[in-house]
Structure formats: C-alpha cells, structure tokens
Amino acid sequence: MKPLHMIVSAVSVLLLMATFTGCATQQPAAPVAAAAEPAFEPFHDIVDTQFVAAHVTIPMADNVMLIDARPYKPKYIQGHIPMAVSIPDSQFDTMTDRLPADKNSLLIFYCGGLKCKLSHKSAMKAEKLGYTNVKVYAEGYPVWMADKAHYPAVSAEWVKSQIDKGADMVLVDSRPRKAKYDKGHIPTAISIPDTYFDDQKDQLPADKNKLLVFYCGGLHCKLSHKSAAKAIEMGYTNVKVFADGYPAWKALAGSASATSAAATAIKSGVEEGSIDHAEFTRLVNEAPESIFLVDVRDADEFKKGSLKTAVNIPVDNLEEKIKALPADKPIVFICGTGARSGEAFYMVQDVRPELKNVFYVDGEMTFKKDGSFDLKKPI
Incomplete structure (x- = not known):
C-alpha cells in the first residue's frame, strides 16, 4: 500500500489539474467553461499545507529548503512563510547558488496561490538542474495565512x-x-x-x-x-x-538604503511605490493616455486579456528594456497579483533611479477580454 502522503500528493495533483484545465466529462455549463481556460502548466508534484507545516522547523533541516518564488520586493519582505528563503522565479538562474549542494534535498516551492505560476516555473527549473525531490505548495502563501495559528515572517x-x-x-x-x-x-x-x-x-x-x-x-x-x-x-x-x-x-x-520618493501628482497606495486603487481606476477610465501602462506578465497571459492601452514587457525581460522606458509620463506596472508588478517597480529603482513617476498596482487583478478589469485588495 502506498504511504498516505503519496496518495494525498497524487490527489492534490489531480485536483489542481482539474482546476486549470476543466473536466471534459462534466456536463457543459457556458459560464464555467469560459472561465476554465488553462492558465499554465502545473508542476507534477503538489503538496498541501500539512505537508509544508511538517517540514518547517527552527532551524530548518539541512536537507530541506522552503523557497518563496515571489519577488523579494514587495512580497517576500512584507510577509512570507517562516524559514522560507527568497529565490524569485525571475532571478532563479542567477541565484542557483542558494540551492543546496545535495541534489536529493527536498525543495518546496510556493508563491501567491493557485493563480500564481511562479512556483511551478521554478520547480521545473530545479528539476532540470538535477534535483530529484521537488514539490510545489500550489495553494501557497494565502492558504498558509488562512490558518489563524500561522503567522508571517517579515524582513x-x-x-x-x-x-x-x-x-x-x-x-x-x-x-x-x-x-x-x-x-x-x-x-x-x-x-x-x-x-x-x-x-x-x-x-x-x-x-x-x-x-x-x-x-x-x-x-x-x-x-x-x-x-x-x-x-x-x-x-x-x-x-x-x-x-x-x-x-x-x-x-x-550599517548600510545606507536609498528610498526613492514617487511624485505626489498621483495618489499613492499603502505600500511603497504602489498606486491607490481608486486613483488607478480613475486614470484607466478617464485618462488612459496620461500613463504608460506596462503589463509584466508572461506573453501567454497577456494574450488572454489585458488593459487596452497596456504594452507587454514580461518581468523576465524587463531589466534590459528599462533604459527605453519613457520619462515624460508616469509609468504604472500591472500583473495578476501585485507580485511581479512590484518586482518591476523595484527593478526600475535599481537600474534607473532618476525615474520618479513609477508605480505598480498592488492587488489581485482579473482581466477581461473586452479590456475591463476587476481589482481586489492585495493578499
């Protein structure tokens, strides 16, 4: 008989696959079918909160690493699962030295929940490097924090x-x-x-x-x-x-940290660099040409729907294009959760700090094919 945790993992994979691809044997329902387009390819080995909690120890075991695949700023620094290390998916290739030398070590990747593909992408990269025991905690940080007994770690x-x-x-x-x-x-x-x-x-x-x-x-x-x-x-x-x-x-x-101040012409949100939700909605609806809107999601996500005036520069390709960003109007980065858009904001601060009118949308955005969107508070 297979161990219980293997059965749970297998069931989790099947449930996740069903979430992303829909179930061909179910009776068709038009509204549901329209929302069930495959979002991305999920990793093949999914674990749940109980599995993660069992492996979070203080200190962590030498052969276990919990990895937060979200951007370091703003997501990881303001809240992550305790004992997780930060290896953002967009910087994975340059941070492989943080991974354990033992390729049999247990690696558990997570990000911003079932709509977030970053942990899945990083897990696949880790397997390509030869790691043999790689898992993805697909429910990620939101579900971890849903347990009242859990608390976040901050930087x-x-x-x-x-x-x-x-x-x-x-x-x-x-x-x-x-x-x-x-x-x-x-x-x-x-x-x-x-x-x-x-x-x-x-x-x-x-x-x-x-x-x-x-x-x-x-x-x-x-x-x-x-x-x-x-x-x-x-x-x-x-x-x-x-x-x-x-x-x-x-x-x-002991180190001086320079904090760039965004211009006050646009109302800021709570987090550094973020734009107020009502202000963003007003600008998109009333003065869309007054801002340079950049969707930093992957190209396949952008094709499924974005804002009409947005240009697509995936965050993985952004650094080399920052010097070409316009300086004559405010720049606003968007994505699906505020993770990659926030990373884009801080990337600009590092590469081109003289740009002051730079913002990002910190929140969960759902894009519709007609160019409209829904915006919720950040997780």
Whole structure:
C-alpha cells in the first residue's frame, strides 16, 4: 500500500489539474467553461499545507529548503512563510547558488496561490538542474495565512520601513534581557524575554488587533517564534516574526538604503511605490493616455486579456528594456497579483533611479477580454 502522503500528493495533483484545465466529462455549463481556460502548466508534484507545516522547523533541516518564488520586493519582505528563503522565479538562474549542494534535498516551492505560476516555473527549473525531490505548495502563501495559528515572517527592510514611518507597532525582543537586549537591540523594541513571557505579558497592548512583531537572535533562534505562538493563543490577531532577527538588523543598519520618493501628482497606495486603487481606476477610465501602462506578465497571459492601452514587457525581460522606458509620463506596472508588478517597480529603482513617476498596482487583478478589469485588495 502506498504511504498516505503519496496518495494525498497524487490527489492534490489531480485536483489542481482539474482546476486549470476543466473536466471534459462534466456536463457543459457556458459560464464555467469560459472561465476554465488553462492558465499554465502545473508542476507534477503538489503538496498541501500539512505537508509544508511538517517540514518547517527552527532551524530548518539541512536537507530541506522552503523557497518563496515571489519577488523579494514587495512580497517576500512584507510577509512570507517562516524559514522560507527568497529565490524569485525571475532571478532563479542567477541565484542557483542558494540551492543546496545535495541534489536529493527536498525543495518546496510556493508563491501567491493557485493563480500564481511562479512556483511551478521554478520547480521545473530545479528539476532540470538535477534535483530529484521537488514539490510545489500550489495553494501557497494565502492558504498558509488562512490558518489563524500561522503567522508571517517579515524582513529587515520591512521592519525598518515601519520604524521609519512611525507605524503603530509593538516590536518585542524575545532574547534574554541582560545577556542580549541590554547590550544592543533594535530601536523602539521592548524587552519581553520568552523565558519570562507569562510574567511580563502585561507589557503587551490591551488592543488585541495591535501589530506585534517578535524577534530574537536569527534563523537558529526559536524564542521569537515561541513568543509569537503564545501571543496568538492570547488572542492577538496581527502577529509577525522578524525571523532573521538582530543579526540581520545590524547588517542592514550599517548600510545606507536609498528610498526613492514617487511624485505626489498621483495618489499613492499603502505600500511603497504602489498606486491607490481608486486613483488607478480613475486614470484607466478617464485618462488612459496620461500613463504608460506596462503589463509584466508572461506573453501567454497577456494574450488572454489585458488593459487596452497596456504594452507587454514580461518581468523576465524587463531589466534590459528599462533604459527605453519613457520619462515624460508616469509609468504604472500591472500583473495578476501585485507580485511581479512590484518586482518591476523595484527593478526600475535599481537600474534607473532618476525615474520618479513609477508605480505598480498592488492587488489581485482579473482581466477581461473586452479590456475591463476587476481589482481586489492585495493578499
């Protein structure tokens, strides 16, 4: 008899294939059939949340790597599955040195959910490199976060951005006070050592919706994760862990990070570089020629539907074309989830920082063949 996890994986593959390709044996239903066009080729070995949770350990086992295939900015830095490493699919070929030397290691790729193809593409690339134990967590980050017991990990850049803008956040150092905190800690952080969490939890805010961010000594340190789990058990609903911890903060604090300011002529969204949804909708409907609209999805996705005034420059090909982007009007990048469009924004900042009127749409966009679209809040 086959092991249960193999059966679950096989069933998951069949379900995913059915999602993307439709089922030929079902009775036809016109509206459903129209929405069931194949989106992309799914990877052949799909795993579920239970499988991923069983392999997320602190520290991670030497022969297991959880890989976030979404763009590093803005997606990974502001929330990822704890212990996942960032290898964006668009940069996969230049970051293969981050993969383990042992080709038999378990590699689990994920991205932004069932509509996201990045993890599938990266998994296929890994197999071509000779890795023999590759999986895709197709439900990805949205389903991981749907479990109230799960919390996201954030990166040093995100923590710094929150401190810089004076975000309503409680930053908690879970390390021992005298041995670690008193010798150096992140600015604004309070000390609640995990060992004394129950005795000092009265330092936490009364508002259970307040943003709490826990950190300790890095990826081998469990203290921040233990404290975060305790806070969730207490009923706090907005808990994050800065898993890279104090070592990553010290490395970041020693380097000057230039933040480009987008022009204020266009109303910005919540995240750096993003455009306000209502503002974007207004511009597309009332003044489409006033912005240079770039769809950074793959060509096959673009052909199935996009905005009428958009040009297609897949993010994989964008870097070499950035110098040709116009400077006489605002540039707005779009994709299906805000992941690749956000990556395009930061790519422009690196290659051509003098361009100030650059934005991206941070949210889930559904494109229709008539050129219209639906836009939802980011996941």
